[in-house]
Amino acid sequence: MVGTALLQLCQSRNIKVNYLTTDKEKLNSYNGHQGFYWNPETGQIDQDCFTDVSAIINLAGASITKRWTRANKEVILESRINSLRTLYKGLERIDNIQIKTIVSASAIGRYPNSLSNYYTEEEMEVDDSFLGHVVELWEKEIVKFRSLHIRVAKIRIGLVLSRSGGALPQMSKSIRYFLGSAFGSGNQWQSWIHIKDLARMFLFVIDHNLKGTFNGVAPNPVTNSKMVKEIADVFNRPLILPNVPKFVLKILLGEMSYLLFASQRVSSKKIEEVGFDFNYQNINSALHDILGRNETPENTDPLIDEEYN
Numbered sequence: 001m002v003g004t005a006l007l008q009l010c011q012s013r014n015i016k017v018n019y020l021t022t023d024k025e026k027l028n029s030y031n032g033h034q035g036f037y038w039n040p041e042t043g044q045i046d047q048d049c050f051t052d053v054s055a056i057i058n059l060a061g062a063s064i065t066k067r068w069t070r071a072n073k074e075v076i077l078e079s080r081i082n083s084l085r086t087l088y089k090g091l092e093r094i095d096n097i098q099i100k101t102i103v104s105a106s107a108i109g110r111y112p113n114s115l116s117n118y119y120t121e122e123e124m125e126v127d128d129s130f131l132g133h134v135v136e137l138w139e140k141e142i143v144k145f146r147s148l149h150i151r152v153a154k155i156r157i158g159l160v161l162s163r164s165g166g167a168l169p170q171m172s173k174s175i176r177y178f179l180g181s182a183f184g185s186g187n188q189w190q191s192w193i194h195i196k197d198l199a200r201m202f203l204f205v206i207d208h209n210l211k212g213t214f215n216g217v218a219p220n221p222v223t224n225s226k227m228v229k230e231i232a233d234v235f236n237r238p239l240i241l242p243n244v245p246k247f248v249l250k251i252l253l254g255e256m257s258y259l260l261f262a263s264q265r266v267s268s269k270k271i272e273e274v275g276f277d278f279n280y281q282n283i284n285s286a287l288h289d290i291l292g293r294n295e296t297p298e299n300t301d302p303l304i305d306e307e308y309n
Contacts, residue, residue: 001165002105002157003059005199007033013203018049020060040082045090050099055206058084058104061138068130068256077134084141091148101151103205104142108158108191108215110135111264115187120267121156121213129258139213151211158191158217158266160198163290168231172291175231181241183249186225188263191217194280194289204276214271219281221265230283234291 003019010017010033017033027035036049040060060083062075084104091097109131111119126132135156145152160166174180193201198216205214222230225243232239249257268278280286 001162001195002160002198002202004164005162005195006057006059006202007031009196009199009203015203016052018051018053020045020049038086040079040086043082043086043089045086047090047093050090050094053099054101056087056099056102057202057206058087058102058142060084061105064131064134064259065256067254073130077137080134080138081141084138084144088141088144088148091145091150097148097150099150101153101206101209101211102142102145103153103155103202105216106139106142106154106156106213107131107135108156108217108264108266109262110139110156111266113262113264115189115263118265118267119215121215121270127262129262130255131258131262151209153205153211154213155198155201155205155216156213156266157198158193158215158221158264160195161192161286161290162195164195168290171228172231172235175228175237175239176235178237178240180228180232180237180239182225182228182243183260184224184243184246186223186228186243188224188261189221189265190224190227191215191221191264191266192227192283192286193218194278194286197278197280200279201271201276204271208274210274215266215268217266217268218278218283218286219268219272220283222283224260227283230287231291233284234287 007017011031019033019035020038021027021035022039024037027037036046038045060079062079064076066072091099110126111123112125112127113129126136139154142154143152161168163169171180193216197218201216228239246261249260280289
């Protein structure tokens with residue numbers, strides 16, 4: 001989802017992209033972009049992918065929205081670690097690295113679950129959940145690229161709002177059919193960001209030679225109850241059902257239900273202080289832009305690997 005938005009933004013700015021894919025059928029040039037084969041599970045990567053490249057954006061990682069079985073947990077973690085290690089080993093083989101920056105996705109799931117705290121990038125404590133564990137190990141791999149004298153930046157992504165994927169289409173569907181309601185108490189904070197702002201943020205970090213950690217969230221987090229109410233307002237639907245009890249979702253989703261109840265109120269001030277302007281600062285304007293249009297949702301870009309994005 002994020003990869004699709006980034007490709008579209010790069011295309012609008014006439015930026016050529018070399019993309020990595022595990023599907024050999026996707027290696028042909030597409031809208032000026034060129035595909036190269038890699039296989040993070042085996043550490044394979046086509047070295048030609050680095051030709052004429054000045055910056056790398058890493059989004060690779062299996063979806064966290066599959067049930068958290070032991071096998072899926074291994075895939076979620078290993079896909080992120082192996083992707084970065086494969087990139088690192090590929091860069092080690094280059095004599096004169098022309099690549100100046102790597103910007104890697106991370107997640108606000110690193111921050112501890114709290115209804116009261118307001119987290120900045122300086123927070124050192126890590127959430128004691130599976131997701132917190134994944135993000136901690138993920139970020140440790142990212143910072144290793146500094147040893148290659150490459151500028152390293154991490155964007156801790158929050159709840160991404162998009163028509164083409166993520167949580168919003170599912171939430172919207174239930175609300176449109178009068179089945180929407182908040183989860184648990186509804187008081188848990190959701191630090192969200194419009195997909196277009198997130199894509200712009202990745203390129204902003206590269207354009208301005210930034211390094212370090214930045215929160216990929218909009219300036220005004222909302223509670224789950226507020227999010228649901230705002231979606232209902234867009235569709236002019238009443239919320240007639242009671243909140244979904246926590247135990248019900250725990251039965252249905254198992255440990256993965258943690259994603260619905262974790263509360264992270266996260267600050268965007270650091271990226272704003274270096275000059276980034278959000279086009280969508282409040283949840284109302286973001287939802288109206290995404291849901292208030294009548295055209296059908298965008299299809300997933302044919303270049304994007306489902307497993308590694």
